[in-house]
Amino acid sequence: MSPQNIRELRIVGFLCNWCSYGGADTAGVGRFVQPTDLRIIRVPCSGRIDPLFIVRAFMNGADGVLVSGCHPRDCHYAEGNFYARRRLEMLKRFLPITGIDNRRFEYTWVSASEGQRWQHVVTEFTRGIHTLGPAPSFNPVSETEWNKLAVQASEGQGCPCHG
């Protein structure tokens, strides 16, 4: 998993300011070796994370998204992560129908003192994303693909029940 001999993937991490960001910092201060694919975005609370942040990240080409906040009952704002847990769980369960592999999205709880746990989470998650490989893109990139779509559209394929 070292950055030298493997192609990096784009993994976006949303970390709450009070626990997980601190946890990641602890891991850094402790000089724990971590994969470097993760790009961290610091948010005030996991309750600040709109599930659409994650969807948008996937649509913009992220290969994986990791969300991490304070452990339930430990939220700095008392209840932010309780709401987050419900929202994130619904997104996680919903993703398969869109064709996005829901193993590309994970949410977890890491406290500020859990540097080692953070290292473990990042390493495991990154390993998982590397196993899955780069995410497919919704937007066709080449002219050939556009032409293929035009042909398909003219054939009028659709949901089997609306055929």
Next chain:
Amino acid sequence: MSPLDDLKTAIKSRLGELDCVIGWEQGYDQLHATPLFIRSEADLDRLVIGPLAVHNLATYLPGLRGKKVGIIVKGCDSRSVIQLLNENLITRDDLVVFGLCCSGVVSHRKIRAALPVDPGFVEAVDLSTDTLSITASGQTTILHMADIAADKCQICQYPNALIADVLVGSPQESKVLTTLACQEEFEAKSEAEKFAFWQETMSRCIRCYACRNACPMCVCRDFCISTSRDPLWLGQENTPGENMMFQLIHVSHLTGRCTECGECERACPVDIPLLLLRRYMNKQVQDVFEHRAGTALEQTPPLLTFKVEEEGIKERGW
């Protein structure tokens, strides 16, 4: 007396206290209905009900807030009314609900597909209990109701209005089927197949926002985040990715709120099967929170509340 006469009598007695009553009338031909705003007794003569009155009129209610409004609802529409009430988007005191016992509505998409040629203008329509005969360009076609019933009606669990000041007609049985074959078939596909399906299907989307505008639960109207420039949630290029993003915004905002009335899919001009996404999300909500939107008053939408210990959510260990 027929249910229609009962309904007219009931509306007549309440019309004086109301600004308007929302119902259906015949549209540009006999096959199509269109919403009718009844303001006087004269308007009442144009009222129609039945399998051709497909629209969910609850969509109009949030916009008419502050007015005294009567509304005619089928079973599925009544769920939207309840959900709007639960979310405090409309006021019960300002509302008179005329409930119907519905035996199902047609899908115009299926009718169009079943007719040998595109009918253009329909000259005559004859409705009986289980057939619909359509005369267009001098040709008469007889269709069976079972073949042209909307998908939602085949699995309808709430045919009778769940909330009603006046309930008209004889109560109907809910359907035995609870899942659609096309839904199960789609869900069983692999991730790659689903991805390819949406990529292809969403390339058809013209981003007309008809699905949003027809949705009774989409109440932000001019403040919809998909048309806001700051923050810019949605780019303007018409690519499958952005179109899909719009649908995901829609579904995400309907989590635990969608009443599966099917207006989004009905309104779609390019036949995108949007309900595949909605039904799947509703199933997840049902599994995790045992919540079905709009089936009971005083429900809290699941994402507006929480439990310290969630029975439905299994946390993944690392």
